[in-house]
Amino acid sequence: MDQAAARLYRYIGPPELLATVDPGQSGRLLDSTQAVRAWVAQVGGEPFTYVVDAAGRLLAADRRSEHVACAGGHDVLSAGELSLRRTATGWAVAEVSNQSTGYAPEPASWPAVAAALDRAGIAHPGGFTAAFEFRRCPACTALNLVKDDDYTCCLCEAPLPTQWRG
Ligand SMILES: [Zn+2]
Known part of the structure:
Protein backbone atom coordinates (compact mmCIF):
# COMPACT_ATOMS: atom_id res chain seq x y z
CA MET A 1 0.00 0.00 0.00
CA PHE A 132 -19.71 4.90 -5.03
CA GLU A 133 -18.79 8.48 -5.83
CA PHE A 134 -20.02 11.01 -3.26
CA ARG A 135 -20.14 14.76 -3.88
CA ARG A 136 -21.21 17.62 -1.64
CA CYS A 137 -23.37 20.12 -3.54
CA PRO A 138 -21.66 23.55 -3.48
CA ALA A 139 -25.06 25.28 -3.75
CA CYS A 140 -27.30 23.52 -1.20
CA THR A 141 -24.69 21.37 0.67
CA ALA A 142 -26.65 18.12 0.09
CA LEU A 143 -24.46 15.02 -0.06
CA ASN A 144 -25.05 13.35 -3.43
CA LEU A 145 -24.39 9.82 -4.54
CA VAL A 146 -23.31 10.20 -8.18
CA LYS A 147 -25.01 7.75 -10.53
CA ASP A 148 -24.31 7.15 -14.20
CA ASP A 149 -21.74 9.98 -14.29
CA ASP A 150 -24.54 12.48 -13.72
CA TYR A 151 -22.83 15.30 -11.79
CA THR A 152 -26.04 17.18 -11.02
CA CYS A 153 -27.42 17.75 -7.52
CA CYS A 154 -30.44 15.54 -6.86
CA LEU A 155 -32.05 18.27 -4.75
CA CYS A 156 -31.34 21.62 -6.45
CA GLU A 157 -29.92 20.49 -9.83
CA ALA A 158 -26.78 22.61 -9.44
CA PRO A 159 -23.68 21.15 -11.11
CA LEU A 160 -21.54 19.04 -8.78
CA PRO A 161 -17.73 19.16 -8.76
CA THR A 162 -16.27 16.36 -10.86
CA GLN A 163 -13.23 16.28 -8.55
CA TRP A 164 -13.53 14.93 -5.04
CA ARG A 165 -14.00 17.47 -2.22
CA GLY A 166 -10.29 17.31 -1.30
ZN1 LIG B 1 -27.81 21.01 -4.41
Whole structure:
Protein backbone atom coordinates (compact mmCIF):
# COMPACT_ATOMS: atom_id res chain seq x y z
CA MET A 1 0.00 0.00 0.00
CA ASP A 2 1.25 3.45 -0.90
CA GLN A 3 1.04 5.27 2.44
CA ALA A 4 1.84 8.60 0.83
CA ALA A 5 -1.28 8.38 -1.31
CA ALA A 6 -3.61 7.30 1.49
CA ARG A 7 -6.11 9.98 2.44
CA LEU A 8 -7.75 10.30 5.85
CA TYR A 9 -11.48 10.95 5.75
CA ARG A 10 -13.07 13.12 8.39
CA TYR A 11 -16.63 12.50 9.54
CA ILE A 12 -18.98 14.79 7.59
CA GLY A 13 -22.37 13.52 8.77
CA PRO A 14 -24.80 15.10 11.22
CA PRO A 15 -22.94 16.64 14.21
CA GLU A 16 -25.66 15.44 16.61
CA LEU A 17 -24.71 11.86 15.68
CA LEU A 18 -21.05 12.53 16.42
CA ALA A 19 -22.07 13.89 19.83
CA THR A 20 -23.47 10.46 20.79
CA VAL A 21 -20.25 8.60 19.91
CA ASP A 22 -18.15 7.16 22.72
CA PRO A 23 -14.49 7.26 21.56
CA GLY A 24 -13.78 4.27 23.79
CA GLN A 25 -16.49 2.19 22.08
CA SER A 26 -15.28 1.65 18.53
CA GLY A 27 -16.07 -1.43 16.44
CA ARG A 28 -14.72 -4.96 16.83
CA LEU A 29 -11.09 -5.30 15.72
CA LEU A 30 -10.71 -7.92 12.99
CA ASP A 31 -6.99 -8.57 12.88
CA SER A 32 -6.76 -12.37 12.84
CA THR A 33 -8.54 -15.46 11.53
CA GLN A 34 -9.75 -16.13 15.08
CA ALA A 35 -11.26 -12.66 15.39
CA VAL A 36 -12.95 -13.02 11.99
CA ARG A 37 -14.35 -16.45 12.89
CA ALA A 38 -15.83 -15.11 16.15
CA TRP A 39 -17.31 -12.11 14.34
CA VAL A 40 -18.90 -14.22 11.59
CA ALA A 41 -20.36 -16.54 14.24
CA GLN A 42 -22.08 -13.43 15.61
CA VAL A 43 -23.38 -11.85 12.39
CA GLY A 44 -23.72 -14.93 10.16
CA GLY A 45 -23.48 -14.10 6.46
CA GLU A 46 -25.16 -10.72 6.91
CA PRO A 47 -23.50 -7.54 5.63
CA PHE A 48 -21.99 -5.38 8.34
CA THR A 49 -20.56 -1.92 8.84
CA TYR A 50 -16.79 -1.55 8.63
CA VAL A 51 -14.17 1.15 8.80
CA VAL A 52 -10.41 1.10 8.28
CA ASP A 53 -8.95 3.28 11.03
CA ALA A 54 -5.98 5.62 10.67
CA ALA A 55 -3.65 2.80 11.75
CA GLY A 56 -4.95 0.62 8.90
CA ARG A 57 -6.95 -1.72 11.14
CA LEU A 58 -10.28 -3.26 10.12
CA LEU A 59 -13.07 -2.46 12.60
CA ALA A 60 -16.51 -4.07 12.29
CA ALA A 61 -19.92 -3.29 13.76
CA ASP A 62 -23.49 -4.43 13.34
CA ARG A 63 -24.98 -3.14 10.07
CA ARG A 64 -27.37 -0.88 11.98
CA SER A 65 -24.36 0.90 13.50
CA GLU A 66 -23.20 4.22 12.12
CA HIS A 67 -19.71 4.29 10.62
CA VAL A 68 -18.77 7.12 12.94
CA ALA A 69 -19.64 4.97 15.97
CA CYS A 70 -17.63 2.06 14.52
CA ALA A 71 -14.68 4.44 14.17
CA GLY A 72 -15.07 5.88 17.67
CA GLY A 73 -15.54 9.29 16.04
CA HIS A 74 -12.05 9.27 14.52
CA ASP A 75 -10.86 9.83 10.96
CA VAL A 76 -10.72 6.74 8.73
CA LEU A 77 -8.84 5.50 5.66
CA SER A 78 -12.07 3.99 4.31
CA ALA A 79 -15.55 2.86 5.36
CA GLY A 80 -18.47 0.95 3.91
CA GLU A 81 -20.44 -2.28 3.98
CA LEU A 82 -18.87 -5.73 3.98
CA SER A 83 -20.09 -9.32 3.89
CA LEU A 84 -17.98 -12.46 4.11
CA ARG A 85 -18.27 -16.03 2.91
CA ARG A 86 -16.57 -19.22 3.97
CA THR A 87 -14.11 -20.79 1.54
CA ALA A 88 -12.25 -24.09 1.64
CA THR A 89 -9.26 -22.33 3.16
CA GLY A 90 -10.79 -19.58 5.32
CA TRP A 91 -12.77 -16.39 4.75
CA ALA A 92 -13.30 -14.30 1.66
CA VAL A 93 -15.16 -11.12 0.78
CA ALA A 94 -18.65 -11.76 -0.61
CA GLU A 95 -19.38 -8.06 -1.14
CA VAL A 96 -17.51 -4.90 -0.18
CA SER A 97 -18.42 -1.27 -0.85
CA ASN A 98 -17.32 2.24 0.11
CA GLN A 99 -20.91 3.19 0.92
CA SER A 100 -20.67 5.48 3.93
CA THR A 101 -22.49 8.79 3.87
CA GLY A 102 -20.82 9.63 7.21
CA TYR A 103 -17.33 9.62 5.67
CA ALA A 104 -17.96 9.55 1.90
CA PRO A 105 -14.65 7.82 1.11
CA GLU A 106 -13.47 7.72 -2.50
CA PRO A 107 -13.30 4.53 -4.57
CA ALA A 108 -9.55 5.32 -4.56
CA SER A 109 -9.47 4.32 -0.86
CA TRP A 110 -9.48 0.66 -1.92
CA PRO A 111 -5.77 -0.04 -1.22
CA ALA A 112 -6.34 0.74 2.50
CA VAL A 113 -9.24 -1.73 2.56
CA ALA A 114 -7.20 -4.38 0.75
CA ALA A 115 -4.32 -4.01 3.23
CA ALA A 116 -6.70 -4.27 6.22
CA LEU A 117 -8.36 -7.37 4.74
CA ASP A 118 -4.94 -8.89 4.14
CA ARG A 119 -4.04 -8.29 7.78
CA ALA A 120 -7.28 -10.00 8.88
CA GLY A 121 -6.58 -12.99 6.62
CA ILE A 122 -9.63 -12.31 4.44
CA ALA A 123 -9.30 -13.03 0.71
CA HIS A 124 -10.66 -10.26 -1.51
CA PRO A 125 -11.49 -9.59 -5.16
CA GLY A 126 -8.93 -6.79 -5.68
CA GLY A 127 -11.45 -3.96 -5.70
CA PHE A 128 -14.79 -2.80 -4.34
CA THR A 129 -17.66 -4.99 -5.60
CA ALA A 130 -19.73 -1.80 -5.47
CA ALA A 131 -17.98 1.59 -5.64
CA PHE A 132 -19.71 4.90 -5.03
CA GLU A 133 -18.79 8.48 -5.83
CA PHE A 134 -20.02 11.01 -3.26
CA ARG A 135 -20.14 14.76 -3.88
CA ARG A 136 -21.21 17.62 -1.64
CA CYS A 137 -23.37 20.12 -3.54
CA PRO A 138 -21.66 23.55 -3.48
CA ALA A 139 -25.06 25.28 -3.75
CA CYS A 140 -27.30 23.52 -1.20
CA THR A 141 -24.69 21.37 0.67
CA ALA A 142 -26.65 18.12 0.09
CA LEU A 143 -24.46 15.02 -0.06
CA ASN A 144 -25.05 13.35 -3.43
CA LEU A 145 -24.39 9.82 -4.54
CA VAL A 146 -23.31 10.20 -8.18
CA LYS A 147 -25.01 7.75 -10.53
CA ASP A 148 -24.31 7.15 -14.20
CA ASP A 149 -21.74 9.98 -14.29
CA ASP A 150 -24.54 12.48 -13.72
CA TYR A 151 -22.83 15.30 -11.79
CA THR A 152 -26.04 17.18 -11.02
CA CYS A 153 -27.42 17.75 -7.52
CA CYS A 154 -30.44 15.54 -6.86
CA LEU A 155 -32.05 18.27 -4.75
CA CYS A 156 -31.34 21.62 -6.45
CA GLU A 157 -29.92 20.49 -9.83
CA ALA A 158 -26.78 22.61 -9.44
CA PRO A 159 -23.68 21.15 -11.11
CA LEU A 160 -21.54 19.04 -8.78
CA PRO A 161 -17.73 19.16 -8.76
CA THR A 162 -16.27 16.36 -10.86
CA GLN A 163 -13.23 16.28 -8.55
CA TRP A 164 -13.53 14.93 -5.04
CA ARG A 165 -14.00 17.47 -2.22
CA GLY A 166 -10.29 17.31 -1.30
ZN1 LIG B 1 -27.81 21.01 -4.41
